[in-house]
Amino acid sequence: xxxxxxxxxxxxxxxxxxxxxxxxxxxxxxxxxxxxxxxxxxxxxxxxxxxxxxxxxxxxxxxxxxxxxxxxxxxxxx
Amino acid sequence: xxxxxxxxxxxxxxxxxxxxxxxxxxxxxxxxxxxxxxxxxxxxxxxxxxxxxxxxxxxxxxxxxxxxxxxxxxxxxxxxxxxxxxxxxxxxxxxxxxxxxxxxxxxxxxxxxxxxxxxxxxxxxxxxxxxxxxxxxxxxxxxxxxxxxxxxxxxxxxxxxxxxxxxxxxxxxxxxxxxxxxxxxxxxxxxxxxxxxxxxxxxxxxxxxxxxxxxxxxxxxxxxxxxxxxxxxxxxxxxxxxxxxxxxxxxxxxxxxxxxxxxxxxxxxxxxxxxxxxxxxxxxxxxxxxxxxxxxxxxxxxxxxxxxxxxxxxxxxxxxxxxxxxxxxxxxxxxxxxxxxxxxxxxxxxxxxxxxxxxxxxxxxxxxxxxxxxxxxxxxxxxxxxxxxxxxxxxxxx
Numbered sequence: 001x002x003x004x005x006x007x008x009x010x011x012x013x014x015x016x017x018x019x020x021x022x023x024x025x026x027x028x029x030x031x032x033x034x035x036x037x038x039x040x041x042x043x044x045x046x047x048x049x050x051x052x053x054x055x056x057x058x059x060x061x062x063x064x065x066x067x068x069x070x071x072x073x074x075x076x077x078x
Numbered sequence: 079x080x081x082x083x084x085x086x087x088x089x090x091x092x093x094x095x096x097x098x099x100x101x102x103x104x105x106x107x108x109x110x111x112x113x114x115x116x117x118x119x120x121x122x123x124x125x126x127x128x129x130x131x132x133x134x135x136x137x138x139x140x141x142x143x144x145x146x147x148x149x150x151x152x153x154x155x156x157x158x159x160x161x162x163x164x165x166x167x168x169x170x171x172x173x174x175x176x177x178x179x180x181x182x183x184x185x186x187x188x189x190x191x192x193x194x195x196x197x198x199x200x201x202x203x204x205x206x207x208x209x210x211x212x213x214x215x216x217x218x219x220x221x222x223x224x225x226x227x228x229x230x231x232x233x234x235x236x237x238x239x240x241x242x243x244x245x246x247x248x249x250x251x252x253x254x255x256x257x258x259x260x261x262x263x264x265x266x267x268x269x270x271x272x273x274x275x276x277x278x279x280x281x282x283x284x285x286x287x288x289x290x291x292x293x294x295x296x297x298x299x300x301x302x303x304x305x306x307x308x309x310x311x312x313x314x315x316x317x318x319x320x321x322x323x324x325x326x327x328x329x330x331x332x333x334x335x336x337x338x339x340x341x342x343x344x345x346x347x348x349x350x351x352x353x354x355x356x357x358x359x360x361x362x363x364x365x366x367x368x369x370x371x372x373x374x375x376x377x378x379x380x381x382x383x384x385x386x387x388x389x390x391x392x393x394x395x396x397x398x399x400x401x402x403x404x405x406x407x408x409x410x411x412x413x414x415x416x417x418x419x420x421x422x423x424x425x426x427x428x429x430x431x432x433x434x435x436x437x438x439x440x441x442x443x444x445x446x447x448x449x450x451x452x453x454x455x456x457x458x459x460x461x462x463x464x465x466x467x468x469x470x471x472x473x474x475x476x
Binding site: 014032034036037039040043047 | 212229230231232233243246434435438439440
């Protein structure tokens with residue numbers, strides 16, 4: 001599975017199985033994510049890719065494609 | 079921007095809303111006790127906002143016991159428990175509460191909010207992980223955040239999700255699982271028996287806040303441990319005495335070694351003025367009453383909830399799935415939540431509106447406690463009032 005698809009799957013599984021998200025969906029704005037939602041997504045990404053995201057990594061991140069970009073540039077995820 | 083202006087800026091949306099609808103649901107000036115009818119500006123309001131589930135806050139037996147303690151001990155010990163506040167009633171009451179719950183030892187805090195922050199702050203280290211229900215009470219979250227530990231929220235009441243998280247968390251020194259028994263905005267009850275089984279299986283320390291469970295759930299009102307038939311509980315139990323017990327304060331119970339550790343390592347306990355003995359005396363009388371009449375009280379409370387809940391549901395209102403004695407109508411946005419609350423207030427019904435951050439954004443609810451002293455006439459009035467509000471303002475419930 002492509003990284004972007006995996007990220008979208010993680011988000012849906014952790015937030016709400018009924019939501020539909022695109023690569024450029026603004027998660028915080030469109031789904032009113034709170035700090036615990038973000039934490040749950042970050043923890044799941046940590047587990048999936050065996051990395052350890054830093055607390056402020058997601059401060060400026062809004063979309064699945066931005067998450068993938070962060071994982072590729074900062075954590076070397078392919 | 080001055081401090082005052084920047085502080086107020088955080089509430090600008092709610093302030094505008096309050097101005098628009100000309101109603102502030104918070105800090106209502108009440109001139110009576112937590113009786114069935116609260117007095118506001120000389121008028122009587124049906125009080126469904128108070129957590130006085132069993133009407134014990136106004137029970138003459140409790141008031142008598144408290145007056146007696148007041149005569150004996152005075153208003154306050156004016157000292158911390160560790161210094162000069164550890165009166166005899168503390169020790170006998172700790173034993174009484176422990177026996178009531180089936181646990182080894184108990185300590186009293188000025189409030190359960192303070193207790194939750196204090197125990198987590200004292201027990202959890204930065205090298206630990208805490209798994210916490212994502213809807214857990216603010217006091218639990220504040221306690222967890224004060225420790226610099228790894229925080230792993232789990233989906234609300236989702237045991238499978240929790241187990242997956244625990245399995246993926248092998249590198250931490252200690253593991254804690256934190257939850258409430260009854261989630262007070264919606265009335266769901268945690269599957270705490272299953273959560274406790276996971277704790278035993280994976281060597282996690284469970285912490286459960288039973289503030290809305292004690293006196294309300296379990297066959298005889300003994301709370302979550304009775305409700306879920308958990309015996310010989312090894313974890314930490316906290317509860318407020320300011321809900322169904324009708325008093326004020328917080329209790330923390332558990333195994334001897336943990337409670338003894340907290341006695342000497344919990345700064346909120348050590349540096350706070352001891353809970354006044356009068357409140358301890360009231361708590362004990364409340365527990366005595368529940369111990370003698372619990373089954374009957376719990377049944378009547380559950381019956382009231384069932385009547386209101388089912389009638390509102392039958393009339394097309396959208397309620398949260400509630401297993402406990404709580405009726406919450408889903409209103410969604412802040413605007414709708416405040417407007418429904420105001421409409422009820424206009425009909426002389428006092429309720430509690432919950433908006434973000436007490437609930438998720440746009441998941442507002444109006445909560446009602448179906449207190450034990452409600453009679454048929456009042457319950458009919460509640461349902462009738464909702465129907466009339468919906469008739470006049472269908473958009474509020476669309």
